[in-house]
Amino acid sequence: MLAPNPPKKRNLAGKAAIWGGVLAVAAIYLFATRPPPLADGAAAERTVAIEKVFRILAAENDTVRALWTAEIVGAGGKAGLKFHEKWRDADVAAGPLPALFLREAATAVQKTRIPLGLFLGSDFPIAQSNRFTGLQAEHFQRVRATGKPEFFNATDIGRQTAMFPDYAVVPGCVSCHNEHPQSPKTDWKLKDMMGATTWSYPKDRVTLEEAMQIVAALRSGFAAAYDGYLAKARTFEKSPEFGERWPREGYSVPTRDVFMREFERRASANTVDRLLHAFDEPTPMN
C-alpha cells in the first residue's frame, strides 16, 4: 500500500493547479483571437518613401505660390487691390502677401487631421521668429549651397523632414523684402533663394492612399487660405467683382472654384505623373 503524499506536497500541487488554471484562462482571454484583434494601423500593402510625397507637395506649393503671387498679388496690385502683412486687422483693407498665404494654408492643413507640417523660414526673415536655427540652419546652408532639397529626421519629435528652396519669383518679393523696415537684408534680387519651406510628417513611408490623402489635405489648405482672402475681400469698402474674371482683367477676384480650377489645371498633371511613378526606384531627382 502506497503511503499518502505528505500534506505540504499536496498543498503545492493544489496551488500549482490553481495558478495553472488562472494562467490558462488569462492566456485564452488575452490571446484567443475572438473577438478579432484591433487593427494595427500598419498597412501591409506597398508603401512610398515620404521623400517622394514631399517632392509632390513642394511642387504643388510652387504652383499655388506662383499663381497667387503673379495672378492675384501682382496683377491685383496693378488693378487696385491691396496686400499687406497685417491683412487680418479689421482696419486694413488688404489680402495676404505670398508668405502669409502659405501660412494660412499651413494652418488650415492642421485642421484636416493629416499630420503634415508646413513652415516657411529664412536666414534673413522679416519676422525674427522665422529665422532658421539649429538643425534647420545647418540643412538650409546645404540647400543654399546646392540648390537642392534636404531630407532628414527630426529625431526628438520623430518627424521626417524636408527643406525645399524658396526663390524670389516676382519683383514684388524683392521690393517688399528690401523696403520692409524690419528686414535684416535689403539687397535681394530676382531669383535669389530667399529661404526654404520645411515639410514634416511622422512616417518615413506611406501607402499610396495615404499619399493621396496628404496631397488632398494640402489642397484643402490652399482652398481654405483662398476662402480667407475672399471673406476679407467681401469687407472692402470698394468691393471687387467676384466671379470668373481675374485681377489682370480688372478690379475682379476669381471665386474659389475658379482659382482652384486654375491651380488644378497647372498642378494635377505633374502630381498624377509623380504618383504613377511613386513605386519606381531610384527616387526621381525633381
Next chain:
Amino acid sequence: MSQAPRHSSTERPLKRVAYVLGVAVAAAALAAAVMPQLARFHAKGPANTGHAALACTDCHKEAPGTARQQLQAKVQFWVGGRERDAAFGHERVGNEQCATCHAREQDSHPVHRFLEPRFAEARAKLGAESCVSCHREHTGVRVTMPATACATCHQDLDLKREPLDIPHRQLVARQEWQTCLGCHDFHGNHKRTTQTRVDDAYPPSAVRDYLAGGPSPFGRDMKYPTRTGGQ
C-alpha cells in the same frame, strides 16, 4: 481528534453584517467606476477656467474596441506582435480635442508651429507643441506655465524698428520676462492694441491673477470666441 472551535452567539451576525457591508462598498465602488453620471468623481481635480460646463466625454473619447480587444492589443504590443500600442478605456487627450473648441483662423503662437525642427529647445523645456503643457487640465486655473516662459525662445529679440519706449533688447538684457504678457496676448486672440509704453503695461500681479483664472486685463472682446463664447 481535535474539536472545531465554537463560535460565540454574537460572532455569526457580526460576520453577516461585515459581508453585507463589504458587498455594498464593492457595489458602490463598481457603480462609481462605470456609471456615466458619476464620472465627475474620477476627475483628477477641478476643471480649468471656462471648462466647468464641459462633459467629461467632450475631451475623454472612448478608445475603439471592447475592453478585451484593447487588452489583447496591449499584450500583443508588449510581446512584440504589434507595431503600435493601443489605448485602454479612453483615448489620450491631445491637441485635437482642444482644437474642437479653440481652433482659430489666426494664432500668434499656434501649437503646430512648435513642431518645426528649430523649436527643439521649446519642445524639450516647455513641451510647447502640446496645448496641455501650458494649460494642464484639472488644475482649476487658466494657465499652468509660468509667465516667464517667453525666455526660452526670445533671448535674442532685437527689433530693427523699435515700437516700444524702452527697447525690447533692454528688457531682455535685464531679464524682465515677467513684463512680456503685460503688453502681449500670447495667442493674440483679444481685440486690442498693443501698448507702446512700458508704463502702460498691465502689472505682473494682474497677469498672474489672469493666468490663475482671474479677470482678463486683455478684455473680453475676442477675435475668435469658442463655441461657448469663451477664449
